[in-house]
Amino acid sequence: MDRIERAGKGEFGESYAGIEVDQEQVRAIVFRKPSAAFDDFIRKSAEDACVVVRDADHSARELAVWHDRVLADLPYWAHRGVRIVSIGARHDGKGVEVGARDAEEARRELLARYGATAPLIFQPADPVRPLPAPTSRIAPPPSI
Structure with a gap:
């Protein structure tokens, strides 16, 4: 493999x-x-x-170009209020998955900019929330 x-x-x-x-x-x-x-x-x-x-519909190289294009435009999309949470090319060549707070809005906006044939797949996604840091529960060393 x-x-x-x-x-x-x-x-x-x-x-x-x-x-x-x-x-x-x-x-x-x-x-x-x-x-x-x-x-x-x-x-x-x-x-x-x-x-x-x-x-496959697209090669990994083709999808990398689309991935990088959407990634480079993230400030533009943020300015327009389109909240993109994730971007990733699919291993099966179907397209680039775009995770967005409002997937339908992202579909309308991105396809209007990139064209109806852009190989983008839209998924609803919530923002990533980091896990809180673990609290230390280490007991102090015993007194001698």
């Missing part, structure tokens, strides 16, 4: 979207835009391991 992932990110970057480990079925699932050369590489690299290949 490591060999497939390294080659996917490097030599086959225009095709590779991501990899998933299905522990229950004891197999790896490689998501990629169709590529005969990459499929041949996967077949040879898999040896006796079970590797399933599935089509």
Whole structure:
């Protein structure tokens, strides 16, 4: 799997979207835009391991561009009152997930700016709240 992932990110970057480990079925699932050369590489690299290949809409490289674009525009979105909480490219190549307080508002605003075909997937999300620091309950050393 490591060999497939390294080659996917490097030599086959225009095709590779991501990899998933299905522990229950004891197999790896490689998501990629169709590529005969990459499929041949996967077949040879898999040896006796079970590797399933599935089509992806976008490569990891394509999604990285969209991720970075939305990330760079965070100050703009904050100024417009669109509260984006998280951004992350999906390993299956479907798109970039944008977590927002109001997912429908984010959908309207971001697609108006980036175009209706932008590979963005909107999810409702609350802001991250850090856990409070643990309080120390260490007893003082015994007196001698």
